[in-house]
Amino acid sequence: MRKIVAYIVYGENQSYYDGVKYSFLTFMNWVSENDPIEIVVLTQKPEEFFKFPVGVFKLTDNQINKWSINGAYHFRIKNRGLAYLMDELSLKTEDKILFFDADTYFHKSPLSLFDLINSKQALFYLNEGLIYKRKRFDVYVKHLEGKVIEIEDKKYQLSKKSALWGSLMIGIMPNMRHSLEWADLLMLKFYEIVPSHTIEPFSLSEALLKDYKIVEGKRFVSLYSTSRKKQYASMIISRFFEETKLLNLDELIRLSQSVKLKRSIKTILKQRFKKL
Numbered sequence: 001m002r003k004i005v006a007y008i009v010y011g012e013n014q015s016y017y018d019g020v021k022y023s024f025l026t027f028m029n030w031v032s033e034n035d036p037i038e039i040v041v042l043t044q045k046p047e048e049f050f051k052f053p054v055g056v057f058k059l060t061d062n063q064i065n066k067w068s069i070n071g072a073y074h075f076r077i078k079n080r081g082l083a084y085l086m087d088e089l090s091l092k093t094e095d096k097i098l099f100f101d102a103d104t105y106f107h108k109s110p111l112s113l114f115d116l117i118n119s120k121q122a123l124f125y126l127n128e129g130l131i132y133k134r135k136r137f138d139v140y141v142k143h144l145e146g147k148v149i150e151i152e153d154k155k156y157q158l159s160k161k162s163a164l165w166g167s168l169m170i171g172i173m174p175n176m177r178h179s180l181e182w183a184d185l186l187m188l189k190f191y192e193i194v195p196s197h198t199i200e201p202f203s204l205s206e207a208l209l210k211d212y213k214i215v216e217g218k219r220f221v222s223l224y225s226t227s228r229k230k231q232y233a234s235m236i237i238s239r240f241f242e243e244t245k246l247l248n249l250d251e252l253i254r255l256s257q258s259v260k261l262k263r264s265i266k267t268i269l270k271q272r273f274k275k276l
Contacts, residue, residue, distance in 0.1 A: 002095040003037050003114050008081040009102055010044035010059050015234035017048045019102035022237045024052060025256035030109040040089065042081050057088060073191055075200040078167065083180045091174040099170040103225050107257065110220045113171060121213045123171030124205060125221065131162040143194045151185045156206065167201035168225065169217055176208060183207035224261055233261040
């Protein structure tokens with residue numbers, strides 16, 4: 001059985017590339033020779049990862065334009081990129097692939113995440129709540145309630161059990177590959193009628209739940225996804241790579257665990273008042 005960790009990174013913002021490299025280092029801290037993990041990166045800048053023991057796949061400008069609907073919805077690249085990697089990796093029935101966003105890192109072993117993935121169960125970062133119970137998801141109710149969407153030989157309709165699952169992390173198996181395609185077709189329907197940037201994770205979770213169970217793996221992952229956290233963490237990570245550029249991989253992995261990305265109260269207040 002292959003256990004594969006996947007990242008997708010593109011664009012001109014260096015902090016995203018540094019984020020993936022830092023995420024990789026903190027993940028590898030928990031990997032032993034007895035439990036080999038494959039790391040793959042689909043990226044617009046392969047040269048960023050040539051010094052790291054990862055499988056690198058080139059993300060072309062043509063793919064970016066096509067997958068993002070000519071830049072109109074770049075979140076779609078996650079679904080299309082993950083599908084592309086699954087095809088390129090020639091996965092077998094028992095293999096597992098675990099995707100992470102660039103702003104994830106690990107201060108406890110993440111290896112148990114693979115145990116949460118099986119042929120009947122997918123993994124997401126977090127269940128953010130039922131669509132009908134959270135006011136911030138009301139856009140889905142307003143635009144989908146009562147509508148029936150037909151895709152291939154299946155019908156989709158919003159239900160009282162529909163929830164938004166955070167896709168900062170996605171764990172699936174090859175038998176779920178078709179769900180990615182169906183989710184993409186559903187996403188394109190949502191794109192036409194639902195004015196929300198979260199249609200990517202919502203379409204995938206709704207597609208998977210037609211045939212599989214979903215569980216969350218939040219407790220194994222740390223992140224810095226909000227704008228102020230990301231601004232601070234990106235600065236710290238950039239400094240880390242600048243100060244350690246002459247070190248070897250083992251030293252980078254070891255030192256990555258000592259990096260403090262959580263903001264102090266002083267930093268939080270300073271950022272808040274600066275914005276005001």
